[in-house]
Amino acid sequence: MNLSTSGLTLHREGAGNWMISEDVLAFLEAHVSAGDMTVETGAGYSTIVLAALGAHHTSVTPAEEEADAITAYCVEHQIPTDSVRFLFGYSQDVLPGLDLAEVDLALIDGGHGFPVPAVDFMYLAPRLKVGGHLLIDDVDIWTGAMIVSVLKQEPEWEYGGRLARRTAVFRKVAPYVAREWCDQPAVVAKSRITRATRQTANGLGRLAQGDLAGLRDRLRRAAQLRAQRR
Known part of the structure; x- marks a missing residue:
């Protein structure tokens, strides 16, 4: 797809251009067909690329001027926008009521402050169809990297690497499951030292108070939990 980006400034009321990488745009061209359901x-x-590909696309943004600039570009370049809709507002407010299901591709590229990318994931992951693709942009920022580290070890997600070193690609291979932390290997690994320190401190505190029964009960429950994880 040969669309000129010369002088294209879509963000900060025309003062900036936070263009996603060419590798991501090429991925969209390779994996999105006319009529596919997409959301970002x-x-x-x-x-613009998803509009040109003929996707039924939903963009969630609080910036109406971005939508105006995108629409003007599409009109100038004769790109139909009949199948594109903009939902104005912050994603954490819009996504809970999003009327989409069986999405073919989802792109998380809105707010990057904690916990917004994780909230975006929580609402988009169940709507993505099995076999669909999830793209997370700017994973060089910790809020995106955190999601990647978890999903790499979740059986429902197949990691496809990074595009231009900053956009992670996953394919959904099974229905989404919202697990408790103790069933998520990445979270357990990050929490192990902290929890062990806390449990040791609690045990020593009970021992100092002479609460041997309470200490034995804690040790028994800890052993049961370890056995359940095996």
């Missing part, structure tokens, strides 16, 4: 948090050149 944020708006930008990815929105």
Whole structure:
């Protein structure tokens, strides 16, 4: 797809251009067909490409001027926008009521402050169909990297690497499951030292108070929990 980006400034009321990488745009071209259901948090050149591909696309953005600039670009370049809709607002407010299911591709590229990317994931993951793709942009920021570290060890997600070193690609291979932390290997690994320290401190505190029965009960429950995880 040959669309000129010369002078294209879609963000900060025309003062900036936070264009997603060419590798991501190429991925969209390779994996999205006309009629596919797609959604993104944020708006930008990815929105234009998905419109040009004929996707039924939803963009969630609080910036109406971005939508105006995108629509004007599409009109100028004769790109139909009949199948594109903009939902204005912050993703954490819009996504809970999103009327989408069986999404073919979802792109998380809205707010990057904690916990917004995780909230975006929580609402988009169940709507993505099995076999669909999830893209998480700017994973060089910790809030995106955190999601990647968890999903790499979740059986429902197949990691496809990074595009241009900053956009993670996953394919959903099984229905989404919201697990408790103790059933998520990445979270357990990050929490092990802290929890062990806390449990030791609690045990020593009970021992100092002479609460041997309470200490024995804690040790018994800890052993049961370890056995359940095996």
